[in-house]
Amino acid sequence: MAGVGSYLKKHTEALVKDVGLEAACAATGKSKATLGRYYSDSDEHADRFMPIDAVAALEEAARYPHVTSALSELRGITLSYDSDRKNSPEGGVNSDVIALSQRFAMLMAEYQQSIEDGIITINEAKRLLRETLALQHVLIDMKLHLEEETEIG
Structure with missing residues (x-):
């Protein structure tokens, strides 16, 4: 579980940084310190993870669903992410x-x-x-x- 926890924390950090710390605080209603604890790799915060509602709020504002993608990768699932479908409408x-x-x-x-x-x-x-x-x-x-x-x- 330690490897999985570390993996999720890295993706949580990427999500927060994607949105921006100030914007992440506003979107989740959490302080900078609290958000930092969610992705901290120190032993005292090893069992702290971001609540799913906060993840959902941040992923709505992010350019990429970092945590959802990480969770799917851990289960061996491939996501189809549709943010920029340059090839889809025209061409073939x-x-x-x-x-x-x-x-x-x-x-x-x-x-x-x-x-x-x-x-x-x-x-x-x-x-x-x-x-x-x-x-x-x-x-x-x-x-x-x-x-x-x-x-x-």
Whole structure:
């Protein structure tokens, strides 16, 4: 459970930082100190986690559902996140293949840049994660287009 708790706390911190500390306080009605305890990795706060209503309020304001995504990953579930559906309305599988190639190239370029010194820093890992998520979104769009085409044909 220690690993799971630490994983959830990291995603809770990402959620708060995504929204911004002041805005997170306003959205949840919690103080800065209380929010900090929810993602603190110190032993005295190991059993403290953000209440689900506060998570819901923050994820509504966030650019990405950090905690929900973490919970789903722990269960082996893949979420389909629909914040920016560039490929979905127009185009189709052909457009998705092009977008997939472009995103993969961006991921590989980011990886090459990150590994040059033999160490992937936290910021580099975050950039790699963003590119990986963008690649996943293109794959989800492609899956939806393929499902659409098989229903028609």
